[in-house]
Structures are given as C-alpha cells and as structure tokens.
Amino acid sequence: MKKIAIFASGSGSNAENIARYFKNHKYIKVDLILSNRTNAYVLKRAEKLHIPTYVFTKDELYNTHKIKDLLLNNKIDLIVLAGFLLLIPKYLIKAFPNSIINIHPALLPKYGGKGMYGERVHQKILENGDKESGITIHYVNENYDEGSIIHQSKFPVEAGDTIEDIAQKAHELEYKYYPKVIEKLLSGDL
Numbered sequence: 178m179k180k181i182a183i184f185a186s187g188s189g190s191n192a193e194n195i196a197r198y199f200k201n202h203k204y205i206k207v208d209l210i211l212s213n214r215t216n217a218y219v220l221k222r223a224e225k226l227h228i229p230t231y232v233f234t235k236d237e238l239y240n241t242h243k244i245k246d247l248l249l250n251n252k253i254d255l256i257v258l259a260g261f262l263l264l265i266p267k268y269l270i271k272a273f274p275n276s277i278i279n280i281h282p283a284l285l286p287k288y289g290g291k292g293m294y295g296e297r298v299h300q301k302i303l304e305n306g307d308k309e310s311g312i313t314i315h316y317v318n319e320n321y322d323e324g325s326i327i328h329q330s331k332f333p334v335e336a337g338d339t340i341e342d343i344a345q346k347a348h349e350l351e352y353k354y355y356p357k358v359i360e361k362l363l364s365g366d367l
Contacts, residue, residue: 179363180208182253184261189219191259191280191351196226198356205363208251213238213263238263245272255363258317259355262294265317277317278362280355282347284329285313289322299343307334310343312350314358327367328358 181199183192189210196207210223211231223230237243245268248256258265258279265277281289281298287307288298302310311331316324330353332346361367 179205179254180252181205181255181257181359181363182209182211182248182251183207183219183257183259184211184213185217185219185259186212186214186262187217187219187260189217189222189260190348191355192219193222193226194352195257195259195356195359196223196228198360200226202360205360208253209247211244213261219260235263239266242268245269248273255359256317257355257359260294264291264319264321267319270317270319275316278327278359279315279317279322279324280351281313281315281322282310282344282351283313284309284311284331285315285322285326289313291321293322296340296344299340299347302334302343303338303340309333310347312347312354314355327362328354330354 185192192210199205199207207228210219210228212219213233215232220230231247233244256273256277283298288301309331311329313326314328315326318324330350334343
C-alpha cells in the first residue's frame with residue numbers, strides 16, 4: 178500500500194477531494210493529514226473521513242525532526258501540499274527526495290513565490306489582463322514554487338471574469354487533475 182501524507186493550512190477542499198479519490202483505492206491511501214493551524218477546517222474534514230491528523234507549530238517544523246520522524250515511522254511514500262503556506266525545510270526535502278509535491282493556482286513560473294497564493298494570484302491575473310491561466314503541479318524544492326513542473330492545465334480568462342470566477346475555474350482543474358497526477362506518480366507512470 179502506498180501512503181500519502183497531506184499538508185494543509187486552510188479549509189482543505191483539495192485534501193478532501195484527494196482523500197475521497199483514494200478512499201477505496203487498491204494500493205494508495207491518504208494515511209495522515211498534517212496542519213500548522215489548530216483551527217484549520219481541514220482537520221474537521223479529516224475527522225469526518227476518519228483520517229488521522231497531526232498539528233504542529235512552526236517551531237516544530239523548522240527546529241525539530243518530529244515531523245520527519247512521524248512521516249518515516251508511518252512509511253509515507255508521498256507528501257502532498259494542498260494549500261500549505263509554509264516553506265518546506267531542507268531537511269524534509271532531503272529525507273523525501275522527489276516525493277513532495279505542491280499545486281499552484283497559476284501557470285508557473287508566473288505568479289509564484291512567497292505570498293502568492295489564492296486570491297492574491299487571481300488578482301494579479303486580472304490586473305495584468307491575462308487571457309489564460311491554469312494550475313501547476315510541481316515538485317517541492319527549497320524555494321516557493323520553483324520545483325520542476327510535473328503537470329499544467331489551462332483555462333481561458335474571459336472578459337468580465339472576477340477573482341471568484343478565476344478561482345472557480347482553477348479549483349475545477351485542481352480537483353480533476355491533482356488526484357490523477359498523484360496516482361500516476363505513485364504507480365510509476367510519471
């Protein structure tokens with residue numbers, strides 16, 4: 178059985194989508210959901226789905242090896258970031274080489290980097306008059322949104338689109354492709 182750990186800081190809609198996708202999978206399961214926020218709604222979603230959770234502090238992430246040890250002890254094969262806003266420390270990247278992925282609501286390298294997430298990204302797309310946007314699934318390295326790209330999907334940005342419209346289009350692609358890319362990675366098809 179291949180095991181996934183999901184890191185999330187917010188509402189967890191992507192985490193729930195991924196967990197539901199793999200709920201009855203033959204050889205892949207979401208084994209653990211981790212968050213750096215005690216009030217993140219993702220924890221309630223995990224509880225409803227009967228997935229164990231672990232909440233940690235920023236200090237634990239950067240100054241201890243508790244999280245690495247937890248992941249290794251649980252024999253995690255892939256770490257999936259789903260709305261996780263902290264930079265992954267080097268020691269964790271080293272412990273899980275090419276086994277940490279993230280999703281970004283734009284076509285990287287556009288609109289990536291520290292502080293570029295959610296509505297901030299969509300606002301920039303509108304401000305710059307982009308005619309298309311999309312999602313990027315990529316490996317995680319020591320810098321925000323700079324890891325090798327695994328998958329991109331596009332959608333048109335139409336006249337009159339709002340931040341909410343762009344966000345909805347991005348979410349639809351995220352829900353469709355993130356679980357499939359995870360499945361391909363864990364089955365050796367990517």
